[in-house]
Amino acid sequence: MNVSPLSSPPVWRASLMLALITLFGFGLLYSLAGAGLGRVLFPHQATGSLIERDGQVIGSSLVAQPFADDRYVQSRPSAAGYDVMALAGSNQARTNPDLRARIDEARTAVVTREGVAPADVPGDLVTQSGGGIDPHLSPASVQIQVARVARVRGLPVSDVEQLVAEHTEGRQFGLLGAPRVNVLELNLALDARGKPE
Template sequence: MNASRPVSTRGPLRPSLMLAAVSLLGFGLLYSLAGTGLGRALFPHQATGSLIERDGQVIGSSLVAQPFADDRYFQSRPSAASYDVMALAGSNQARTNPDLRSRIDEARAAVAAREGVAPDAVPGDLVTQSGGGIDPHLSPTAIRIQIARVARARGIEAADVERLVAAHTEAPQFGVLGAPRVNVLQLNLALDAEM
């Protein structure tokens, strides 16, 4: 005689709820808190956005480009996001797009006039946007083309500005990854501090 037992729905429900609770609390909350805490402990400056402070006020981040309009400062790379960190984006225009070509030609002519050089001497990173739209770095070539203007506007010797540029030129990471670069915000702050 086979007596059939009633099927209990309580049996699988409790382990399922426990697995869901452990997963949500363990992986969703505790893992995230541990990762955030470890990051803040090991890399406190980077974990808070690599912020730069002067006189107790945050004036920027070493990770975000800022626009500079005054001739006494090195100009940053153009931004498709208007230097807004909440709108990170490139222009998403293909190389064959006539609007992109037109914009680059106009920017090249403006930079050439501002720096007093021929349009074909203007480096590409002074007229094109980075993929994220807020890249804070320029190539040493793009910085060097601006030295004469900055020195003239500040009334100092170009050699003094060149010395600061050399001191703020970062080598490729680990000596092989990337290209030499200069953080424009940090260079401009060094100019203000020293000159």
Template sequence: MTTTTCHHATLLDDRVKPRAMIVFAAIVLAGFGLLYSLAGTALGRSLFPHQATGSLVVVDGQSRASILVAQPFADPRYFHPRPSAAGYDPMGVSGSNQARTNPELRRRIVALTAEVAEREGIAEADVPGELVTQSGGGIDPHLSPEGTRVQIVRVARERGLAESQVATLVEEQVEAPTWGLLGQPRVNVVRLNLALDALD
């Protein structure tokens, strides 16, 4: 091979390499950045339409809530969720980031325990910890069955319902651990309150 031929081959290689890299980058961007995302979204919407759109609860044709996000129920006629460091804002999920040794955390828990005990008419020692502590995400929609049951008397009184009727509704809303193994029995407070409204 002559020197001239080698020189032309080198120039050709230099032109082909950048072109190949640009084509490869375009394929990767279009394939994984666009087509993969579109395919995943379409597959999710077809297989899990309810979950893919935010697990929204629709009442009378209107979206009222998401079963994945706690709502700030404060009316005594409703079951209350656990406190939220994020103000129940799904765009600002967070915990308090306060350690157990933090004096401010201790003061807040003591104050909330007294408040919940008075609200529910129970002893402070009987207040479930989850009703006075915040979840890591700040928008956890679940309570334990115990955290829900201590509110039955108040809710029944405020709505003029029999305690047994409200207690039955709570038990119907208890969710078993996922696949019978993961997590603990729990109650989705949003679902429970919607079911409560349906009694009226």
């Protein structure tokens, strides 16, 4: 017995139901559940890893910011001008003369500011990260800034080195990445340390 196409349930009804389940179930409910679970399990990270001082938000541990004052450890250069809305690297090839000129200029600035030899300047103090707002520096890049920070703040070098050691993060899960120092968190610790009595 042949069934007429007109007597079977309309195909559009099944398609509409699938579209609604996909849109609201996976598009809305799944997203809300994931965001809600993230806020419960990781409340600090879910709100942007914001850092507050005296009740005011002064930055995020995930975003670099510039420090012009010699009392502070300087951040990694940013191709985005430390603007989170303009995340970008320079996209310049290693053979680009403009890139080489910018790196040479940055190296000269570090040599002048820190009083070190050009060969001793770590790469992350003169190059920009891919996103342009990397909040971390290598321990070597922080270490060459210790003497200046200690001198300007009137602190013993050993005190600044101790703060650097306390704020040096190891490899993630003991395997991934390299040891690093969050510049903003270190600078806040330096401010909290104050001058010796």
